[in-house]
Amino acid sequence: MDNNRYILNELNKGIKMGMDSISNVSEKVQDDRFKQDLKYQYDEYNKILNEVNTELTRFDDFPKELNPMQKAMGWMGVEI
Numbered sequence: 793m794d795n796n797r798y799i800l801n802e803l804n805k806g807i808k809m810g811m812d813s814i815s816n817v818s819e820k821v822q823d824d825r826f827k828q829d830l831k832y833q834y835d836e837y838n839k840i841l842n843e844v845n846t847e848l849t850r851f852d853d854f855p856k857e858l859n860p861m862q863k864a865m866g867w868m869g870v871e872i
Contacts (some may be wrong), residue, residue: 800848807841 814834821827848854 797848797851797853800844800851801853803844804841804848807837807844811837811841 811834814830814837818827818830818834821830
């Protein structure tokens with residue numbers, strides 16, 4: 793059961809990093825079609841995130857927040 797919690801928490805973190813990256817990129821994108829694609833992907837990540845968090849609550853666990861270093865590493869990868 794601990795492996796399940798660990799995997800769900802890692803999925804949670806990865807999804808949040810992806811969503812943060814999409815948000816950062818979206819602010820800089822000028823092409824409307826590309827912005828729509830990014831919004832679609834963001835919404836899909838959000839659906840998966842909700843499923844992961846639902847599963848975490850089944851294990852009496854709560855989603856962990858990204859630490860500032862993880863967020864910074866995500867931002868460094870999307871600088872345009």
